[in-house]
Amino acid sequence: MFRAGLTCTSVAVACLLWATVTAAYEHSFQRWSGKKFWNQPDYTRLELASFEAASFKPVGNLNALTDTFTLLGHPAFPKYSVRIKQSDFCDGTVAAYTGYIDVEARHLFFYFFESRSDPDRDDVIFWTNGGPGGSSSMGLFMELGPCRVVNSTSVVYNKASWNANANIFFIDQPVDVGFSYAEHGEYVSTTEEAAKDIAAFVSIFFEHFSSFKGRALHMAGESYGGRYIPLFSSAIYDQNIELVKAGLTPINLTSAIIGTNGVTNRFTQITSYYDMQCTPASVEPITDISTCTRMKQAIPRCQKLMETSCIAGFDPIGCDEAIEVCRMEIQDPYWKSGMNVYDISKKCEGSLEETHCYPITKLIQQYLSQPHIRQKLGVDPSIPLDKPLSSHNVGLAFAGTLDGLHPSDLYVAALLERGVDVLIYAGTYDWICNWVGNERWTLALDWSGKEEFVSQSLREWKVNGEVAGMTRSAKGFTFATIDGAGHMVPYDKPWESLEMVNRWLKNRQL
Template identity: 85%
Template sequence: MLRQVSRALALASLLCATASATYHQQFQQWNTQKALSQPDYTRLELASFDIASFQPIGSLSTLTDQFMVLGHPAFPKYSVRIKQSNFCDGSVAAYTGYIDVEARHLFFYFFESRNAPDKDDVIFWTNGGPGGSSSMGLFMELGPCRVVNSTTVVFNEASWNSNANIFFIDQPVDVGFSYAEYGEYVSTTEEAAKDIAAFVAIFFEHFSSFRGRAFHMAGESYGGRYIPLFSSAIYDQNIELVKAGLTPVNLKSAIIGNGLTNRFTQITSYYDMQCTAASVEPITDISTCIRMKQAIPRCQKLMRTSCINAFDPIGCDEAIQVCRMELQDPYWTSGMNVYDISKKCEGSLEETHCYPITKFIQGYLSQPEIRQKLGVDPSIPLDKPLSSHNVGLAFSGTLDILRPSDLYVAALLERGVDVLIYAGTYDWICNWVGNERWTLDLDWSGKDEFVKQNLTEWKVDGKVAGVTRSANGFTFATVNGAGHMVPYDKPWESLEMVNRWLKNRQL
């Protein structure tokens, strides 16, 4: 969900300096070597196995309030701990557990649909960061309940599980309730994608009622990088599943809200958001806006040379630093909410992400009785922050944040996987202007048809909710008056949007 960048990320790196200076230096050197090499994006190869030896659990209803361990001979390094956890919704079954990948352990929540759990689609949701816990999406945005203070939750009528079964996951390790032993960590989206793809396959194999069910990968913010790669890993893994005689995951679509999918189109859009009436009246003084406008051609040239035409990690990082200084820093000093350009930041960005409710979420999840109900590993400190600075530092060290993910979107579209890109019009950090630009620039077979479509209004209860453009399975949409977290600001509009998408992919 919430993406800490620029000064926030710089501060995060200082707060993370808990290890020795020698370890930190070695860590940075190792990450730099990884950044200079090609990302390790390869399909997870399945182990050879006798298909008759696998005995699926069959139904979620067989689970109890004690952990059951699920495995699959095709994935010998992976297992899943899962249990019933009656909390949050109250009207549907809820489950929690861990995806165990040897020394890495990823925490997840799963809620059945309020409508028809045995028939409705399945949504997989992740927040962003990198390092943001999906408990924010669960307890603040689209989950079955919302936190109102540090001890209380209320029923969320506008939850996305109104017509879908839904996962929320804390990933990668060290995020939220996820953890690792022996110093294990993940520092690239390519690495994270393999773990998610394996988990999805194991889940669908064990619970036969979900096999072949329509599946949608969804996320926001840094999810703009996560979701294209996670979806691609699932699609490619399906090839191996079919070879092994297993049922492929029925990946229908990818859904990205206010995502960071192409940083290079996004960064120049900060001028539009601050100096034009793209969303609100200009908020930056004229002299600063003129300097920003003059910096755009130089910024684009630097990025084109070192980031786009050829990826030179050091040169690209330098280009981004120059662009950030000229185009982002004026906003950071304004005191405005980086996730909602229409209001001031409430509290400290580093402590509350400009939303005090995040402190309530952390307080709620720090209660020992809640943790026991969820099955949280006792090694997780009670005061562990929702956002992991360590993960932000690790991904920053590999320059994962600089690698565009739009080509993965194009590849998914070419293979019949639909894609929805939506954005709240008030978000600054991953704004609608930059998101629309990369969708229009995307090179794929349906580009000409998509580009020639005019933006048209979409409505909820007769009122204009935003504008949209769609062709050949690719949809771009705005949500008026919403910031970075669309389901938080516009819950009913976001629910209507996702319900229409699940039903027929048209808004």
């Protein structure tokens, strides 16, 4: 959704990569020409290596870890290992850990914080930011983590952190994002490939620390997390079958949380830009009548082109045309407005390329560039101090495989059919991944609970007696809006988002 010439370097926020898809078109066409588009990598075929049970020695308890790296492995996953260490920072009241998931020559950085309530019993949340190419350090230091950056050298305690009642991971993935790196230029270019790494890591971690066995796991993410989380969750669910066969403990995958305006269905999202700009869906219309009229007239053509070339079947040239028509007619008017693409109620602060409309993103980069902070975290010394936390290369690689055009809502339906609850939440002020488009795909989702879900009217949900947003729910599937929040809901509405998550963890209605 970025115009030609704009770099897609968003680290905490959505970067819907339509322009990047167009820029990578030639590579994409060559890759997919003559192949069936849906012949994607199959992450479900996760064959665990055979092993003797006596050969595995678990660490047993997180307390056994020190401020130097401990190496974790498992014979069932011979290509994977985990380096993890204590890293006393950020929260100050609970134990914190950092480390790397080592996949041969690829290395994914992660943070882990224990719960402030009952770390030995509380659920586990696995969080990833979007992009593709966005570092989860933004989710940590700007949104839902235990501390927030206030300037280039310091942080403050975040009372509204999601680790109030949950243990939580933040991960820089795929490789080349944030502090993650590859030794010889290796890269990941599809969500299916990334899902394998996440599923293996979760199993290794839970096997080593016995107190987590059987503990509820909630996979969560924002923005392009709307693509990541359905597939990551599905990979973990399907891997459980192999774990049981190998005599290992299956992961108690309890829910998937797709939030801060995820992108799960591209094609319902596109036409919703008209609603956000030309109707009072969130704020009073901001685009002039003449332009809105042209946008409205373009919607049927846009929908027809996408249905024919992108959805019913995939034609690289035709889908490229559809995307370009939709961008030009329905998205460009907003880009020309100068408004914040992540919050329709305000102007962009700074340039989009430098601050992503939020100056705090530069402070996070500067804070994490301090040598003593990197040493405390255990960041690999090969990573330059000036390396951007976001990765434009990852965005290009994913665009090159047209990853963002693959269906993700079907995975949501499959998870629901298997008893995995799903929460979709969206800030009402976001434009780029707005609530209108998110609601549309949830209502259109084909699953056994569709009739009951669609029959529910949106109702208010409240925090401390005040309306926080609207919601509908049926059979484990919940959609919710958060009033007055932009793309990064926990940044704009920290207490409302925390209350929402706490209710979800307790299996309560919003």
